[in-house]
Amino acid sequence: MQKKLSPKLNWAERVSYLMDEKFRIPGTNFRFGIDPLLNLIPVLGDISGFAVSIVLVLTMARHGLSRKVLILMFLNVILDSTIGAIPIIGHVFDFVYKSNSRNIRLLKEYYEEGKHQGSARGTILWIVLFLIVFILIFVWLMWKILELIIDLF
Template sequence: MEKALSTRLKWVERVSHLMDEQFKIPGTNFRFGLDPIMNFIPIAGDLGGFAVSTALLLTMAKHGVSRKVLLLMTLNIILDSTIGAIPILGNIFDFAYKSNSRNIKLLKEHYEEGKHQGSGKGIIAWIIITLILSFALIVYVLWATISWLAGML
């Protein structure tokens, strides 16, 4: 890893690894982290993963990645959190999608390969609003799913 990422955001990469790739299934190359495990705890796991991803995103925004990178990272988080909130399907999806790892890849492309240049500092408020709306959507998906499951009983 190049110095640009390692000196600025090394801890972001460590947290991302913990959330998405910390563990390996023996005899395979398949890796997973705490995010899909946390999602086995209804509501709290989904919201916890969303909070960690949001904190990582805001840290990256603070360090000035481009607007395009921030938007792509936000979309990764929204997709992961919204689909991840759906029982069973969401658990399977979380083992495969790994939004934090995708966001680290975008970050490396920005700092190491010079892709997606520009500053993202001017859109932090927009991202915060988008994430708040996403949070509301996740809560709604959880509520609707729980209501639907309760109606089946």
Template sequence: MYMIKRTPVYNLPLSERPSMQFIERIAGLMDSRFQLPGTRFRFGLDPIIGLIPVVGDVAGFAVSGALILYMIRFGASRELVFKMLGNAVLDATIGSIPLIGWVFDASYKANKRNIRLLKEHYHEGKHQGSGTGMLITVALILLVLLVLLIWGLVALSRWLIGLFQ
């Protein structure tokens, strides 16, 4: 079996690098397509579809995941992919909390952050390496969020039970 060695995208001349217009348009649609009248605050479809319980958060995470897969085709390093996944998971996790999640979705803009990371990777050669530290960090953050979620559910359950007694 022959292996084709691909040159990393950030090492290609600018004229030979693939266009990022597609992923920039999708990220803009999800994170900053609309503007609140009279303000500079922008938001996209992510917080809007996030209003639909469970389905909206899963759909937003699926779009973020698809964008990350597309960015992998652009030559994103493993470290960069872990950072992007961390952004998407954080957005999906906190975004699933009613009300707080909607505000977080509207302000965090995970897809735009991932585009910025990819551009830094392209133009500056940043975010290269194994990404093991990022994976451990994301796992620890998810563990803390899980513990906080369980604690919150237990506290909410106790409060609800107290109302009916």
């Protein structure tokens, strides 16, 4: 079932554009917004960008998104916020990974193309599997580091 994008969501698209794509580097097609600039301010910049992104997702959610789209949007925000909080690497990542623009694209795909319908069971399953593998690798690495430290003493 194809739905029409609500005019009430136009402001969400404008805020997303401001956060991720407002400015263009002259002579290139590379665009960025105020989100990566805010993230140059330690802690407060990351928190403010995260807050704006969450408000956008929650506003879009009020207009009847499927659980699958909602989870994908939250994953975009969490990934952007988590990696964006890492000094230096995160600052570069913030200029490239534009979670708000990705979320607007998901919203339009949902309403205009009918994509991402249904439950999020498959998406949640992949997330859980990824987390399990990540935790196992992390525990294994910590074990190896602990063995190295014990061997040094």
